[in-house]
Amino acid sequence: MKITADHIQSTNKSREITHAREFNFLAENLEKRGLNIESLIQKLQALQIAVPSWALGTGGTRFGRFSGGGEPSTLIQKIQDVGIIHALNRSSDSVSLHIPWDIPKDYDEILQKAAEVEIGFDAVNSNTFQDQADQARSYKFGSLANNDKAIRELAIEHNKEVIRIGEKLGSKALTVWLADGSSFPGQHSFRKALQNTHESLQEIYRELPEDWKMLIEYKPYEPYFYSTVIQDWGTSFLLANKLGEKAYTLVDLGHHLPNTNIEQIEATLMTEGKLGGFHFNDSKYGDDDLTVGSIKPYQLFLIFNELVAGFEETANPSPAWMIDASHNLKDSLEDLLQSMEAIKLAYAQALIVDQKTLHESQTFQDVAQAQEILQDAFRTDLRPLVRESIRQSGGAISPILSYRELKVRENLIQKRGTKSKASGL
Ligand code: PSV
Ligand code: MN
Numbered sequence: 322m323k324i325t326a327d328h329i330q331s332t333n334k335s336r337e338i339t340h341a342r343e344f345n346f347l348a349e350n351l352e353k354r355g356l357n358i359e360s361l362i363q364k365l366q367a368l369q370i371a372v373p374s375w376a377l378g379t380g381g382t383r384f385g386r387f388s389g390g391g392e393p394s395t396l397i398q399k400i401q402d403v404g405i406i407h408a409l410n411r412s413s414d415s416v417s418l419h420i421p422w423d424i425p426k427d428y429d430e431i432l433q434k435a436a437e438v439e440i441g442f443d444a445v446n447s448n449t450f451q452d453q454a455d456q457a458r459s460y461k462f463g464s465l466a467n468n469d470k471a472i473r474e475l476a477i478e479h480n481k482e483v484i485r486i487g488e489k490l491g492s493k494a495l496t497v498w499l500a501d502g503s504s505f506p507g508q509h510s511f512r513k514a515l516q517n518t519h520e521s522l523q524e525i526y527r528e529l530p531e532d533w534k535m536l537i538e539y540k541p542y543e544p545y546f547y548s549t550v551i552q553d554w555g556t557s558f559l560l561a562n563k564l565g566e567k568a569y570t571l572v573d574l575g576h577h578l579p580n581t582n583i584e585q586i587e588a589t590l591m592t593e594g595k596l597g598g599f600h601f602n603d604s605k606y607g608d609d610d611l612t613v614g615s616i617k618p619y620q621l622f623l624i625f626n627e628l629v630a631g632f633e634e635t636a637n638p639s640p641a642w643m644i645d646a647s648h649n650l651k652d653s654l655e656d657l658l659q660s661m662e663a664i665k666l667a668y669a670q671a672l673i674v675d676q677k678t679l680h681e682s683q684t685f686q687d688v689a690q691a692q693e694i695l696q697d698a699f700r701t702d703l704r705p706l707v708r709e710s711i712r713q714s715g716g717a718i719s720p721i722l723s724y725r726e727l728k729v730r731e732n733l734i735q736k737r738g739t740k741s742k743a744s745g746l
Contacts (some may be wrong), residue, residue: 322401322405322729322732322733322736323401323404323405323408323437323438324404324405324408324409324727324729325408326715328408328723328727329408329409329715329716329717329723332717332722332723332726332727333712333717333718333723336718336719336722337718340705340708340709340712340718343704343705344705344706344708344709346705347702347703347705347706348706350701351673351706354673354675356673358706361669361672361673361706361710362706362709362710362713364668364672365665365668365669365672365706365707365710366411366710366713366714368412368642368664368665368668369412369413369414369415369642370412370413370601370642370643370644370661370664371413371415371416371417371443371444371641371642371643371644372403372406372413372415372416372417372643372644372657373416373417373419373446373643373644373645374396374399374416374417374418374419374422374423375419375422375423375743375744376644376645376646376647376648376653376657377392377393377399377402377403377653377654377657377743378392378393378648378653378742378743378744379392379648379649379653379743380610380647380648380649380653381647381649382649386649387649388739388740388742389648389652389653389730390730390733390734390737390738390739390740390741391730391732391733391734391735391736391737391738391739391741392653392737392741392742392743393737393741393743394737394741394742394743394744396418396423396424396425396426396431397430397431397434398737399416399423399743400416400431400434400435400438400440401434401438402654402733403415403416403438403440404437404438404439404440405438405654405724405729406654406657406658406661406720407438407439407440408438408716409658409716409717409720409723409724410658410661410662410711410716410717410720411711411714411715411716412661412665412711412716413657413661414439414440414441415440415441415442415443416435416440416441416442416443417442417443417444417445417446417496417643418442418445418446418486418487418490418492419446419448420445420446420447420448420479420482420483420486421448421453421479422448422744423744424486425486425489425490428489428490431490432490432491441491442487442490442491442492443492443494443641443643444487444492444493444494444495444496444534444536444598444641444643445483445484445486445487445490445492445494445495445496446483446495446496446497446498447479447480447483447495447496447497447498448479449464449465449476449479449480449499449500449501450464450498450499450500450544456475457475458471458472458475459472460472460476460500462509463501463502463509463514463550464476464499464500464501465477465480465497465499465501465517465518465521465522466499466501466509466514466515466517466518466521466550467501467517468509468513468517473517473520473521476521477521477524477525480495480497480525480528481525481528483495484525484528484529484530484533487533488530492533493532493533493534494533494534494535494536494597494598494641495525495529495533495534495535495536496536496538496571496598496641497522497525497535497536497537497538498538498540498571498573499518499538499549499550499551500544500545500549501514501518501545501549501550501551502514502542502544502545502547502548502549502550502552503545503547503548504545504546504547505547506547508547511548514550515550515556518550518551518560519560519563519564522535522537522560522564522568523564526564526565526567526568529567533567534567534568534569534597534598534641535561535564535567535568535569535597536569536570536571536597536598536641537551537557537560537561537568537569537570537571537597538551538557538571538573538576538598538600539551539552539553539554539556539557539570539571539573539576540552540573540576540608541553541576541577541578542607543607543608554570554572554586554589554590557570557571558570558590558593558595561595561597562595568597569595569596569597569598569640570590570595570596570597570598571597571598571599571600571640571641572586572587572590572596572598572599572600573599573600573602573608573645574599574600574601574602574603574604574613574624575600575602575603575604575607575608575609575610575645576600576608579606579607583620583624584620584623584624584626584627585627587624587627587628587631588627588630588631590637591627591628591631591635591637592631592635592637594635594636594637594638595637596631596637596640597638597640597641598640598641598642598643599640599641599642599643600643600644600645601613601642601643601644601645601646601660601664602644602645602646602647602660603615603616603617603621603646604616604617610645610646610647611646612646612651612656612659612660612663613644613646613659613660613661613663613664614659614660614662614663614664614666614667615659615663618663618666618667619699621663621664621667622667622670622671622695622698622699623695624667625667625668625670625671626670626671626674626695626698628668628671629668629671629672629674629676630676633676642664644657644660644661644664646660652730654724654729654730655721655724655725658720658721658724659721661720662704662707662720662721665707665710666703666704666707669703669706669707670698670699670701670703671698673698673701673703674694674695674698675694675697675698678690678694679691679694679695682694
């Protein structure tokens with residue numbers, strides 16, 4: 322199913338008057354605070370978040386998976402689904418492929434289908450956390466960190482192949498997330514594992530095209546439960562620094578121990594110009610992969626507040642943005658639309674923070690005032706502003722309601738059936 326401008330217009334009609342009233346009221350309020358509405362809208366429109374190719378189907382847990390119906394079973398269908406999201410919210414103009422789950426068969430066809438729905442290709446992700454059917458050796462005890470050189474070489478070669486695939490699609494970054502670690506004390510040598518990982522990454526880095534980045538993702542635990550080789554931002558940062566200027570740290574919001582101050586990590590990385598990518602999700606306990614903003618919206622706002630300040634005050638290049646959530650209960654496309662909205666909302670809230678007065682509060686140690694400024698921005702309902710930015714880009718005033726009114730899922734089920742299954746986790 323392709324969403325057209327007529328579809329958007331027809332579903333926007335019933336919401337136009339209410340939206341205009343809400344937006345005008347908010348705009349007046351923001352202008353009184355000295356904010357430039359046009360510039361806010363432009364910034365919101367420019368924020369585009371990639372959709373991972375593995376997030377378009379229903380996710381599962383170790384205990385089960387309940388299919389949602391109408392899932393995309395081919396890469397072309399996945400691209401069509403990202404096209405649906407983008408047509409509705411004009412906020413997700415790229416897809417991030419996970420290899421080997423989504424290796425294109427016919428590159429010209431894939432590029433053409435993506436262009437038809439105005440979708441490009443963001444970072445490509447390697448996968449050495451699973452064995453593939455025809456794989457000569459196993460990653461059971463690690464990949465880039467493995468003690469066995471032949472296994473390390475297999476994993477290095479896989480990453481090089483992912484780069485070659487990405488090059489054909491116009492991607493500009495390789496994301497490496499390593500499951501490598503141990504589940505029991507004594508299982509492996511921490512030092513040897515880190516050294517092996519560094520050497521393996523060096524080999525992959527040598528293969529990186531001039532205008533590419535390598536994004537190194539970290540995670541404290543899972544699938545192994547005693548140690549993970551790249552367990553935290555410090556380890557990722559250390560490796561990125563050793564590798565060179567094209568290597569960066571990637572922050573996945575779910576990859577922290579409870580109560581970690583993620584916004585502070587970001588600020589440190591931006592100061593060093595090493596924040597390369599962001600995976601959005603939300604969590605209560607661990608790497609829960611829940612809808613962005615569904616559990617800790619204030620934290621999300623604080624994260625964006627650091628990003629906005631970092632964009633102004635550091636030379637850190639713009640990071641690669643991606644949703645990295647799992648949709649187990651909700652319709653995956655609705656879930657992605659909700660995540661995108663939460664991201665834009667947090668960004669909008671951060672954009673209206675009175676940075677000048679905040680700096681003054683910091684200079685004069687006025688702690689109460691600093692809190693007032695942040696809370697004031699966070700508690701302003703900016704949904705009409707986000708909706709207006711999407712509307713002006715040609716999207717739906719309410720992407721999720723338009724999705725329902727257009728009966729997109731029903732349509733997909735009719736075409737693909739109730740039993741189709743997307744590749745991924
Ligand atoms: C690992 O938990 C992760 O966040 C990495 O980004 C993977 O590539 C992705 O999830 C999908 O498994
Ligand atoms: Mn991730």
